[in-house]
Amino acid sequence: MDFRQIGTIAGKEFWDRIRNRWVLAVALVFTVFALVIAYFGAAQQGAVGFRSIDVTIASLVSLVIYLIPLIALILGFDAIVGERERGSLDLLLTLPITRLELLLGKYAGLAAALAFSTVAGFGAVGLILSPQLDLNALFHYGGFMLSAILLGFAFLSLAVMLSVFAADRTRASGLAIGTWFFFVLVFDLLLLGALVVTAGDYGGSVFPYLLLLNPADVFRVLNVFSLDEVRTLYGLATVFPEALSHPAVLGSVMFAWIVAPLALALWRFQR
Numbered sequence: 001m002d003f004r005q006i007g008t009i010a011g012k013e014f015w016d017r018i019r020n021r022w023v024l025a026v027a028l029v030f031t032v033f034a035l036v037i038a039y040f041g042a043a044q045q046g047a048v049g050f051r052s053i054d055v056t057i058a059s060l061v062s063l064v065i066y067l068i069p070l071i072a073l074i075l076g077f078d079a080i081v082g083e084r085e086r087g088s089l090d091l092l093l094t095l096p097i098t099r100l101e102l103l104l105g106k107y108a109g110l111a112a113a114l115a116f117s118t119v120a121g122f123g124a125v126g127l128i129l130s131p132q133l134d135l136n137a138l139f140h141y142g143g144f145m146l147s148a149i150l151l152g153f154a155f156l157s158l159a160v161m162l163s164v165f166a167a168d169r170t171r172a173s174g175l176a177i178g179t180w181f182f183f184v185l186v187f188d189l190l191l192l193g194a195l196v197v198t199a200g201d202y203g204g205s206v207f208p209y210l211l212l213l214n215p216a217d218v219f220r221v222l223n224v225f226s227l228d229e230v231r232t233l234y235g236l237a238t239v240f241p242e243a244l245s246h247p248a249v250l251g252s253v254m255f256a257w258i259v260a261p262l263a264l265a266l267w268r269f270q271r
Helices: 003-019 022-040 053-076 081-086 088-093 099-132 135-165 169-197 207-211 215-224 247-269
Strands: none
Touching: 003 022, 003 099, 022 053, 022 099, 053 099, 053 135, 053 169, 053 215, 081 088, 081 135, 081 169, 088 099, 099 135, 099 247, 135 169, 135 215, 135 247, 169 207, 169 215, 207 215, 215 247
């Protein structure tokens, strides 16, 4: 495996996103929404303005869970199938580059663009709020940004996997939207519905482990347990064991969500 080849493909993908202003648009969306949430997130309680980093992160978690998976899936769903439909995939494979290097390069470039826009958007908000934050609050806000990037990487891996398996862009886009709909909206409803139907008599002990099957829930729990005040705002804190909520454990699970779909995509792409 030639890392220079991977870097070349990654650089092209990244700068393509810079040139078409995709990164700027996403960063602007994150900045505007995050600022609105930071200052008006507690309006329903009759308070307007920045309150605390705990409340801000609790409000931003919902924004990230809806937006970043969708953006990552849209970004990566045609990474391979799009090249195949345009006829450029065969041309790329005639160059001295392997399928492994091509796929890793594309993923790395898209991941860099997603990470850059996330850091630019939320980082700008962090700079604006920094006069009101101490070092501990800035540390937790930095952890929140890192977890948001990892969530994006996980859904980008899913998008690339779908792009490898899909026969055309239409099917890939449909699978991407369906994936977002399932993990962001349906998954938790199914778990909660099962608990309600069984009155909590069955599955209650495995409920926290089932949440690990959804990267969006891993991100949510990771941030819920990072701050004391945030922990009290979510009912999940009452059913999720503290041992399982350790950042190292949840970080490892999120890393698995990044690696597993990408490994499956690599296996299929090389066949």
